[in-house]
Amino acid sequence: xxxxxxxxxxxxxxxxxxxxxxxxxxxxxxxxxxxxxxxxxxxxxxxxxxxxxxxxxxxxxxxxxxxxxxxxxxxxxxxxxxxxxxxxxxxxxxxxxxxxxxxxxxxxxxxxxxxxxxxxxxxxxxxxxxxxxxxxxxxxxxxxxxxxxxxxxxxxxxxxxxxxx
Amino acid sequence: xxxxxxxxxxxxxxxxxxxxxxxxxxxxxxxxxxxxxxxxxxxxxxxxxxxxxxxxxxxxxxxxxxxxxxxxxxxxxxxxxxxxxxxxxxxxxxxxxxxxxxxxxxxxxxxxxxxxxxxxxxxxxxxxxxxxxxxxxxxxxxxxxxxxxxxxxxxxxxxxxxxxxxxxxxxxxxxxxxxxxxxxxxx
Numbered sequence: 001x002x003x004x005x006x007x008x009x010x011x012x013x014x015x016x017x018x019x020x021x022x023x024x025x026x027x028x029x030x031x032x033x034x035x036x037x038x039x040x041x042x043x044x045x046x047x048x049x050x051x052x053x054x055x056x057x058x059x060x061x062x063x064x065x066x067x068x069x070x071x072x073x074x075x076x077x078x079x080x081x082x083x084x085x086x087x088x089x090x091x092x093x094x095x096x097x098x099x100x101x102x103x104x105x106x107x108x109x110x111x112x113x114x115x116x117x118x119x120x121x122x123x124x125x126x127x128x129x130x131x132x133x134x135x136x137x138x139x140x141x142x143x144x145x146x147x148x149x150x151x152x153x154x155x156x157x158x159x160x161x162x163x164x165x
Numbered sequence: 166x167x168x169x170x171x172x173x174x175x176x177x178x179x180x181x182x183x184x185x186x187x188x189x190x191x192x193x194x195x196x197x198x199x200x201x202x203x204x205x206x207x208x209x210x211x212x213x214x215x216x217x218x219x220x221x222x223x224x225x226x227x228x229x230x231x232x233x234x235x236x237x238x239x240x241x242x243x244x245x246x247x248x249x250x251x252x253x254x255x256x257x258x259x260x261x262x263x264x265x266x267x268x269x270x271x272x273x274x275x276x277x278x279x280x281x282x283x284x285x286x287x288x289x290x291x292x293x294x295x296x297x298x299x300x301x302x303x304x305x306x307x308x309x310x311x312x313x314x315x316x317x318x319x320x321x322x323x324x325x326x327x328x329x330x331x332x333x334x335x336x337x338x339x340x341x342x343x344x345x346x347x348x349x350x351x352x
Contacts, residue, residue, distance in 0.1 A: 011340055014311040042347035045270050046295075046339070049346070050312035052285050053292035057196040058205045060188035065181050068213045072180070075214060 005029070006036045015047035166229045173220040184213055187233055194237040197308045198245055198301075200293040208244055212237045231322060238305070238323050245301035254298050256349055262287045263294075267350055295345050303338035310335040 006026045009018070018026070030037040171179035191212050195205040216236050223232050259267070266287045292312075296304045309320045310331065317335075321328045 010343070011336060014314060014335075014339075016311070016314055038347050038351065039343060041271060042343045042350055043339075045267065045350060046342045046346045047311060048270065049288055049292035049295065050307055050342075052288035053296070054197070054308065054312035055285065056289045058192050058202050060192050060209070061202075061206060064188060064206070064209070065184045068184060068210050069177060069181060071210060072177075072214060072217060 005033065007039050010039055010043040015043045016051065166223075166225055169220055169223050169225070169229060172217065180217060183216075183229075187230065190230060190234065191237050194234060195241055197313075198241040198304070200290070200297075208241050209237075211244070212240045215240050234323055235325055239325065242301050242305060242324075245304065250300065251294070251297040254294050254345065254349065258294070259291075259349065260287075263291045266291065271350060295342060295349075298345065299338065299341060302334055303341060306331060306334040307338045307342055311339060 006029045009022055009026055026036070026040055030040045168179045168183050172183055188209070191209045192205060195208040195212070199205040199208055212233075216233055219236065223229065256264075266284060269284075296307065299307070305324065306320070309315045309323070310317070315323075317328050317331045320326070320331045320335075324331070326334070
């Protein structure tokens, strides 16, 4: 009870386990402290509710065992049925993986190889190789002619528009 | 335990005997968690099905009842965790009987209250509704420690929690329940 209130006592353990001395202390303080009185009443009612709740118990109904045994058989039957299916599915998956690997292997070693890198390079069109810088360099006029910033931008946009087309 | 060994080997009648002996215990555990009979029955069935599949883990060191109680408690906790928690209970949600019951607890004649059967039913229902707004762990701690007045050690054995966890859980849950009831009383 560090601050003179009794809430700590109420929270220290089950309300029903508080001894008479502690309860007397709590009640005495609650007389003059509205906050602690509310807390005390709430703790008392909470304890009452929980004890009433604890007294409610259900009994096993008739035929409960029969019902559980039936559910158990059903579940076991499901498992017995599910396991072979799982194995079958796993087998099919494995077979398809083997077939895929074999096909890829055959394609890699038996089929004629793809075009050589040089040939691939040749396929790239000249248009595609132009960069914006090359467009600028290819502009009319001598290399020693200075271009303005606007001219550079116009050339770049023109080249990129041309590329898009 | 001989019955457990036989049941593990697939002897259905041995498992039937286990159910006959321990159904009251399992229903007692399920009753702590579930308000409606059919919910408690479904939970009890699930507990026995789980126990059957886990019979292999029972090594016969502790009591079979203790082992089964722990499975029962954890199965019920898991069922509750899978359910949606109810929103906060406000005074507007109280039934007329529940409101009257709360008022009666605050009246001066509180000492003369008789515990009529219908009052007990109203209180148990109200307790369920308040507990329904709390987390499954809070519910369990409150029900066992404050409701059934079990020791921290007993609750730790039942749940598999450490004793420190039981104490902390009960402390926090107690505080939350008190705050919830305080709101209802101050309506």
